[in-house]
Amino acid sequence: MTAATPNLDRADARNAAREARKRKLQAFLFVVPLLVFIIFAFVAPITTMLYRSIHNPTVANLVPETLAALAEWSGDDMPDDAVLIQFAADMKRMANDRTSGKLADEINRALPGMSSVVKSTARALRRVDDAEIASNGATLLKDANDRWADPATWRALKAAGKPYTDSYYLTSVDLERDADRSIVQRDTQIYVKLYTKTLRMALIITLLTVLLGYPLAFYMAHASDKMANFLMVFVLLPFWTSLLVRTTAWIALLQTNGVVNSTLMALGIADEPLEMLYTQFSTVIAMTHILLPFMVLPLYSVMRGIDQSYMRAALSMGSKPLGAWYKIYLPMSLPGLSAGALLVFIISVGYYITPALVGGTDGQMISNIIAFHMQTSNNWELAAALGSLLLVIILLLYWLFDRFVGASNIKLG
Amino acid sequence: MKKHLTLLATVALLASPAVAQDLTVTSFGGAYGAAQKEHMIDPFVAETGVNILFEDYGGGVAEMKAQVEAGNIQWDVVDIEVIDLERACAEGYLEVLDQSVLPDGDDGTAAADDFIPDALANECGVGNIVWSVVFAVNTENGPGPESIADFFDTEAFPGKRGLRKRPQVNMEWALIADGVAPEDVYATLSTDEGQARAFAKLDTIKDDIVWYDSWSQAPVLLNDGGAQMVQSANGRIFAAIKDDGAPFSIVWDSHVYDLDVWAIMKGSPNLETAMEFVKSATRTVPLSGMQDVAYGPTRKSAQALLPESVKQDLPTAHLDEGLKADGIFWADYGESLGEKFNEWLLQ
Amino acid sequence: MKRFPEYFTFWHIAGHYGLRVFAFLVLLFLMLPILVIMPLSFNAEPFFTFTEGMLALDAEAYSIRWYQEILDDQKWLLAIRNSFVVGFAAATIATVLGTVAAVGLSSPWMPYKRIITALLLSPMIVPLIIIAAGMFFFYTQFNLVGTYGGLIIAHAALGVPFVIITVTATLSGFDRSLFVAGLSLGASPVKVFWDVVIPLIRPGVISGGLFAFVTSFDEVVLVLFLAAPNNAPFRARCFPGCANRSIQPSLRLRPCLSCSRRRCCSHWKRCADVPQR
Incomplete structure (x- = not known):
């Protein structure tokens, strides 16, 4: 307490403290039902999974x-x-x-x-x-x-x-214990490569959504209201269309006798059908398409709020368009850009359905391998360990996002 | 309070019944599933009034294992390949069936004599069909490969090869193509060197393989140009040729033949109805109906009902060219080879 | 001809039109799949490609057989029903609990606000596959796997972040003194909430609820892990891998679409499933 504080007698202070406590409690009570629900329905399942990755009493039993x-x-x-x-x-x-x-x-x-x-x-x-x-x-x-x-x-x-083991975590980073219990590389190196591939693909997808989304959002933000609303329909329509429909549509587009190949051959650009479906390429394209609205919407909402007179002033004083954009506009649109980029990146790192449908063997991401160990090889402990590592990566990104951008910046358009 | 109301509403919703399903029967879909529906499911439904949900799956034991280990049994009756049956039975995913209650053949032969011996060899299953894994080629662009060695010869026969994504049969074929005598295949595969040899042979065509998951995809791949030649269950190709006039031909060289059986999931809540279904589906007439998709029946009395013209398309006419799938081998090695196979795929 | 400020050079103008062209190309990219898939749903052939007849606009090449098939098949009808039952129940739970919590969260006195908000929003951030795996292990212990209850709870958890976000956004414009006024006039917090707060934030609540419903309606991954054949919602039936649940369900798909007022929903059936005679 500093001297500037007005004098309060003790009873007042106690009352104020009690009042504050009461209000805190009141606010908290509103949250309690949901908190209990989320802890049961969501937090507990994930914790159980983390536990399973180190605890396996099967043999002991x-x-x-x-x-x-x-x-x-x-x-x-x-x-x-x-x-x-x-x-x-x-x-x-x-x-x-x-x-x-x-x-x-x-x-x-x-x-x-x-x-x-x-x-x-x-x-x-x-x-x-x-x-x-x-x-x-x-x-x-x-x-x-x-x-x-x-x-x-x-x-x-x-x-x-032994009921407790670190072996699943070792496996998920391609390590194992040899006969002397010391940690060595496994013969087959897959999972580290898969994590790297997943992160690389997520990065490519994020860059592509920026490349496509930024100019689109820019154009929409500075078009007339009527035009902007009209264009927004075309952004929102795919956004609201089922994920499965859009993924399936890409199969129709990219398959051997699909629309893209037929068009290329009709135009004489390709002599024989290109192999596009069931590759990393098709995964990246389809996911870029699916996640593009997640980039455009936050960018648009930030760009709408940018005062255009700064840009106009710079241009009228002879600045080159790109230079003016880089020095003035980009910094102001950065919150939207970072929100969109991190959102797209986080979502694509954990993506499952689209790679499963269009990815072939080459385009599989870490989520698909987790699903494989859950459902096909039934190695649930390894699936849990791989999932926990993925979760750590995502939480790290989310933490960065929250720290630099603020989770409340997530807009739903 | 409102939360209370929601709870009540939720409980009311949960209590509302789904459409009554007395029995969930799972099989492989496609032309085979259609034949089973016509000759086994529909007659049983008509006779008993039992409501059947007829589901598809892609084979393998993983789903059964997941259901049993999670204590959440969703299927009752399942059509399973003997290549997977030994393992599923030994690991406790299937009920042991009382084979003495099976009805006699329509000609009066006792069930034990009427069924071919392999059909009742495993205590968890009742034989359903004799079928075979063959490969088929699209003959639209002239003649194609004629042997399993040709299948692995990408220079003489370029193009994509469709294979079902699992080690079973693929490993056998790789060894045969690499020169192992059919009778030594499983002995060779039991050794690490033999497995490495099979993977090395598969490596030579790895870039040309299109993997699929379910038998029903094989004719589709061949039809729409996704692959020049595909591994397939013989009946799928037969049905595509017979019903749709598809320009396919079946190569019987080194085909791997096997039985399919009906089995019941361990812990099925509808055990009695399930057993009634198995008894009904494996009578003489339903079994003979499987000739629609060129699968041989497992009862002698049903074989007698087949017209001569059909018999040449059945696996039984080509046994000397083929290899019998070894269920015991795959019971022992299915899990470990499955993991190796998957790691090989991801490399 | 549009008039540009006089300080615009040729490059400014080229950039202006270049941007416009580029923006429209991106929009085309966004719309292309939808434009392609709609006519394919009327394909008379069981293949997922444009036939020559379709390109020639031959009426014979088009058909509503796939829509017919869905309406005739009990499996599909059951799945559609399940989608609505699960979606409605999950959205109700998420909306009710989420709205109440959002009121607490937007109170200036709320303790541990940051961490609790992060916790409640986390179902949106954690990959579905991890949620699905965790729920599968955990719900098994309560016999919830393969039941409506399990799916509803799971989907409600997924819907919660959307409700929180939309309702908190609406509440940020809400005058808290109204709440305090209600309390000071002697009403219970519940009554104030019901009579004062709810009517004012209704738009946010409704849109949050819609989001939650749509999330459930369009969700496949949890369903693949948590549903049994007879309570699988529509989407799972649509997911071609559901038959074998493997990592590469490379089945050829055949879609059909029905465009309702608000959104398109689509229906699949695997080609190979059709009886071949």
């Missing part, structure tokens, strides 16, 4: 006794026969419960090639009787597949049995 027996094992040479017998019994149980496939998947992720070993062993042990396993389990196991005689297999099992 499937073969707890074997893992307990392995806990004492040093890891250098073969575990005791007791461990092998316990595991043989577990395998028989899993073969009959039909859960051996799950174990196979998990161990295969720790040591590629193990999937078939586990499955064929489970099949071999399925009909062996319990007494035989109890007396002879270790031999049966080694007979079923000689990889059970390799300590590396048991190290993989022990590693897969």
Whole structure:
């Protein structure tokens, strides 16, 4: 408190504080229902997903006794026969419960090639009787597949049995742990390349929307009101048209016997159809089209507010148009430009539908691989890890956006 | 309060019933799906009044796995290739079926004798059709490739090749084209070197491959020029030639033949109705209807109903040129090869 | 001829017309797909290309068979119904909760405003695929996957940011003293909200609700992960990959469009789905 503050007695101060608290609480109470809803419907699911990327208790739940027996094992040479017998019994149980496939998947992720070993062993042990396993389990196991005689297999099992792991994050940046548990590059390098490709494509799309959107917004902002409203219809019509319709339309345009190829051939520009659909090219074009309104709308709303007399003054005093634009107009339109650019960039980094439909193998983005691991390879933990990394990238961008532009600048046209 | 009202309204909406679906049956769509609808689904609906939602899928076990692991069973009956069946059954995505309740053939033969042995070999399925993966060429521009080696020969036969995006059959074909004898294919594929060899062979045509996801896309690709030759289920091509007069021809060299079976999803809430459907769909007459799309029936009594003219188009007439798909191999290696295959695709 | 200021040189004028031409080319780029796809929906052939007959404007080459097919197919009708049920319910939840929250958020006394706003707007920023993956894991535990409830909740969450943005924008022009006046006259905050605030911000609420509805109506990704066959909305049926849900559903599509007053909505069916006889 400074001396300038008028004198207040304590009761007044208390009252004022209580009043402020009450108002804060009142305002907060309005938000509570939505906050609870969003936390349940949105925040909790995403947090669960983050958790899943480091927590995978599948193996620990499937073969707890074997893992307990392995806990004492040093890891250098073969575990005791007791461990092998316990595991043989577990395998028989899993073969009959039909859960051996799950174990196979998990161990295969720790040591590629193990999937078939586990499955064929489970099949071999399925009909062996319990007494035989109890007396002879270790031999049966080694007979079923000689990889059970390799300590590396048991190290993989022990590693897969840990409920908490960083291995999915390592995989999602193309790393893995070798036999000594030290981190090395994976044989196949895909995910880092995919992230880079995704970011590169998003950047290209953003630049294209700027190149196309800026002059259009400029023209519209300085046309007559009637003209501007008329042109706005043509920006909003595609914007309001379903994403799927627009993506499909690009298939009709770009396919082998599509509209673009037919036109090019009719005009004699191309002799044979160009291969455009199912490439990176088609993804970039279709996404540029879909995201262009997100660039034009914020640019337009900022440009409408720019006083034209500055430009006129510069031009009348002999400045070149480009020079005047660069020195005067561009800085004033920058808020709209940055809002549009970051919006387009953020949205395109996480895009799924359009690359899935027109991208082919070449035009796939990171989202498509996440979907692949969710739905086709069923490697949910890896999907979660890849998704978390993507989320970090997006949140970083959003933070930058909010910091330099302000999230409230997002306009909906 | 208003929130309360919304809650009530929401609950009321949630309680409003969707159109009653007593059974969801999933198969491969296209010409095959149409034949199944005509000979299996529609008669069953007419007889029992059960409401069936007939869905398409692209094959594979991923969706079944996702449904079972998430505890959210959406399908009841599913048409599955034996190449996937062993795995789906061993991993617990399918119910074990009581094959003793299957009805006798129309000629009175007991079911166990009437079905060909492979049809009941797996406890999770009841045989539906004998079919084959072949490749087909568009003959509009003159004669095309005649063997699987030609399929991999991009110099003699330039142009796009349509392949279904999965390792199954593609790996087998790559090895055969690379000179592995058909009987050694699966033994070779069991080794890392063999897998590398198959991928290396696929690499030679990688730039010329158009990947597709569902059998129903194959004839479309061939028709609209998206590919010069496509891998396809034989029936799709047969139907396109027979019904639409498409200028396609089937190459039977090194075809990979297999069975399709009806199976029931593990934990299906409509188990009894589902089993009734399986029993009904695998009777003699419905099975013989699959000749519409050149798929061989799995009952001997149904084979007897086929006219001679049809038999030469069935996979059973070409078994000596073909390779039997190995369901056990793919049960063991499907997952790991699937991941390798995907990484190979992305490289 | 348009008159230019006299200080304009040739390059100024060329630039002026150049800009105009460029702007119209960009607009053409924006409209092209829509112009192309509409006639294709009347294609009589089951292929997704312009046939010679269509180019020759031969009436035979055009047909309304795809519209007919949708209206005849129970699957499609069910999907359309689902779209409306889910869209309406989700928009209602988002609008009600969002409007109430927006009133709180635009209060000058609102604590932690920045972070809470960011949190409530985040469904708009987080990629759908991540939302879908997270919801799939989480909703499974509550048996919400494959139900109307799950989809409605998911879509309501997606609609919330739009409601917040539009209603907050309307509220920024709202005179708060009206609220305080109502309170000082002895009305409860709820009553003031209902009788004073709502009528004044109704336009913002309605447009927010429309946004939320359209968001739900046009949404595919969450549906692919969260819906079961019999409650899949229209869009999912339209998404050709829904049959096999793989990363490259490179199916040839066949669209048909029906243009309603406000927006176009379109309907697909896969070519290969049509019985071939």
